[in-house]
Amino acid sequence: MNIGQDMIDATTDVFSTMLMMDLVVGDPVEGKGGEILSNITSMLGLGGDIRGMLAVHCPAKVAMAITGGFLGMDVDELDEDVKDAIGEIANMVAGNLKVAFAGYDLKIELAIPTSIVGESYRVGGMLGARRVAVPFNMEDGQFLVELKYIVNS
Amino acid sequence: MGNNVLLVDDSSTMRKIVGRSLRQAGLDFDNIYEAADGLLALEVLEKESVDIVLSDINMPNMDGISFLREKANRANMKDIPVFMISTETGDDIIGEAKALGAKGAIKKPFTPDMVNEILGPFLK
Numbered sequence: 001m002n003i004g005q006d007m008i009d010a011t012t013d014v015f016s017t018m019l020m021m022d023l024v025v026g027d028p029v030e031g032k033g034g035e036i037l038s039n040i041t042s043m044l045g046l047g048g049d050i051r052g053m054l055a056v057h058c059p060a061k062v063a064m065a066i067t068g069g070f071l072g073m074d075v076d077e078l079d080e081d082v083k084d085a086i087g088e089i090a091n092m093v094a095g096n097l098k099v100a101f102a103g104y105d106l107k108i109e110l111a112i113p114t115s116i117v118g119e120s121y122r123v124g125g126m127l128g129a130r131r132v133a134v135p136f137n138m139e140d141g142q143f144l145v146e147l148k149y150i151v152n153s
Numbered sequence: 154m155g156n157n158v159l160l161v162d163d164s165s166t167m168r169k170i171v172g173r174s175l176r177q178a179g180l181d182f183d184n185i186y187e188a189a190d191g192l193l194a195l196e197v198l199e200k201e202s203v204d205i206v207l208s209d210i211n212m213p214n215m216d217g218i219s220f221l222r223e224k225a226n227r228a229n230m231k232d233i234p235v236f237m238i239s240t241e242t243g244d245d246i247i248g249e250a251k252a253l254g255a256k257g258a259i260k261k262p263f264t265p266d267m268v269n270e271i272l273g274p275f276l277k
Contacts, residue, residue, distance in 0.1 A: 013262060014262045017262035017263065017264055018170070018262040018263075067166070070166050070169075070170060071166065071169060072173065080165075081165070081166060084164050084165055084166045085164075085166040087164065088164045088166050088167050091164075091211075091240055091261070092240055092261050092262050094240065095239075095240025095241070095242070095260075095261060096240075096262075098240070098241075098242075098243075099242060102243070107243075110211060110240065110241075111211075112163065112211055112212070112213060
C-alpha cells in the first residue's frame with residue numbers, strides 16, 4: 001500500500017478534472033506533523049473494511065479560490081458556498097481513494113461530508129490510527145489533505 | 154433541445170457544476186430544475202414535466218437508491234430516465250441503481266466531455 005501516492009493521485013485528479021488546475025505536490029507526512037493554519041476543514045467518515053476520516057484543511061484564501069474556480073465567479077467570504085465546495089472536494093477525493101483501497105481488497109463506505117469554519121480549532125485524532133497528510137500548493141496558497149484510518153481486522 | 158432536466162444533489166455547488174457542464178457539452182435544456190435530496194426530487198417530479206434526471210447517490214433524507222426505488226413505484230414518473238452522478242463507482246451500488254431503472258452512471262470528478270459521452274447518445 002502506498003497511501004500517500006494514492007492521496008496525491010486522488011487529489012490531483014479532482015483538481016485537474018474539475019478545475020483544470022495543476023497542483024504542486026508537497027512531500028507526504030506520515031504520523032505527526034505537517035499541519036497548516038486553516039480556516040475551513042471539510043471531513044467525511046470512512047467505514048467498511050477500514051474506519052477513519054478524510055479531511056481537507058484550507059486557509060480562507062485558498063478555499064475561496066477553489067470555490068471561485070468551481071462556480072466561475074469571485075468569492076470573497078467563507079459562506080455556505082465555500083463550505084459546500086470544499087465538502088465536495090473532500091467527497092470526490094474520498095471517492096477516488098475508495099477506488100484505490102478497492103485495489104488493496106479493502107471495501108470502504110463514505111459518509112456525507114461536514115465542513116467547519118473558524119479561526120482556532122483542532123480536529124481530534126483517532127487513537128491508534130495511521131495518519132498520512134499531503135500538502136498541495138496552488139497560486140493562492142497551500143492546503144492539506146489528511147487521512148486517518150485503521151484497517152479493521 | 155427542448156427538454157427539461159432535474160439535477161438532484163445535496164451540494165448546491167455540484168448542481169451548478171453539472172448544469173454548467175451540460176451547457177458546455179452542448180446539451181442545452183429548456184429548464185434545469187434542482188433538488189437537494191430524493192424526497193425533494195419526488196416533489197419536483199410530481200409538479201413539473203421532466204424529461205431526464207441526473208442524481209447523486211449519497212444524500213441525506215433520501216439517497217439516490219431510495220429515490221429510484223420510490224420513483225419506480227409511482228406510475229406518473231416511473232418511466233422518466235435517471236442517470237447517476239456520484240463518487241460511487243462500485244459494481245454493487247451502480248448495479249443496484251441499474252436494477253432499479255438507472256440508465257447509466259457518471260463518476261465524479263467529470264468533464265463536460267465525459268457528460269456528453271454518457272448522455273449525448275441517449276438524448277439524440
